[in-house]
Amino acid sequence: MTTRTHLHTASAGTSHIFVTDAIMNGLPPHIAQVICGHKSIDTTVGYKAVYPAETIEAHRAFIARRRATRPSEEYRTPTEEEWDAFLAHFEKRKVSIGTCARAFGTPCIHEHACVRCALLRPDPAQRARLTEIRDNLIARIAEAEWEGWLGEVEGLQDSLAGAEQKLRQLDRHPRKHVAVDLGIPVTRGDR
Numbered sequence: 001m002t003t004r005t006h007l008h009t010a011s012a013g014t015s016h017i018f019v020t021d022a023i024m025n026g027l028p029p030h031i032a033q034v035i036c037g038h039k040s041i042d043t044t045v046g047y048k049a050v051y052p053a054e055t056i057e058a059h060r061a062f063i064a065r066r067r068a069t070r071p072s073e074e075y076r077t078p079t080e081e082e083w084d085a086f087l088a089h090f091e092k093r094k095v096s097i098g099t100c101a102r103a104f105g106t107p108c109i110h111e112h113a114c115v116r117c118a119l120l121r122p123d124p125a126q127r128a129r130l131t132e133i134r135d136n137l138i139a140r141i142a143e144a145e146w147e148g149w150l151g152e153v154e155g156l157q158d159s160l161a162g163a164e165q166k167l168r169q170l171d172r173h174p175r176k177h178v179a180v181d182l183g184i185p186v187t188r189g190d191r
Contacts, residue, residue: 019047024054097130097166098122116162122170130170134163 015036022032033044067075078086086104093100101119102108114120115133122130137160144152 016047019044095120097126097133113159113162115159115166120166122166124170127167127170130163130166134160134167137163 019032019036022035023029029044030041033041036044036047038044089104093102095114097114097120099121100108100114100117101121109117115130137156141153141156141160144150144156
């Protein structure tokens with residue numbers, strides 16, 4: 001009797017044990033699929049039991065592999081100066097019309113012309129301020145065109161496009177602060 005025939009005639013519990021043991025000992029799932037005669041890899045993977053200890057060990061192995069590929073200095077305790085710089089970065093992300101979403105340690109690519117930046121997350125509470133900025137830009141463009149300051153017109157138009165985009169963003173995604181009742185946690189003794 002071949003292994004394949006034997007597995008088909010064996011009880012379902014035996015197949016589950018075989019697949020679990022084989023895969024946990026290094027047999028690739030697609031090979032186990034062929035041995036078991038499954039048409040779908042999903043069937044084979046469904047036979048494989050996952051134990052909590054296995055999940056924890058797989059996660060630990062993943063972290064160890066990840067750390068092995070990264071410089072060890074990333075896993076040291078930061079100095080006071082580094083920690084202060086990290087916290088200061090998040091304080092500096094707060095701007096008059098919202099929050100800057102740029103990553104830590106990256107420079108501002110728009111030289112702090114935040115209204116132009118795709119990384120600015122506008123604050124709905126600052127909609128009136130953003131509208132005022134847009135209206136001011138329109139007036140400044142008219143003045144620059146009147147005076148013939150063509151270089152100024154181009155820069156102001158970029159800022160105007162950014163302000164209008166931020167207003168559209170607020171209109172598309174109005175933030176609604178709704179309380180959600182998550183209930184009271186129940187312990188096993190309370191059931």
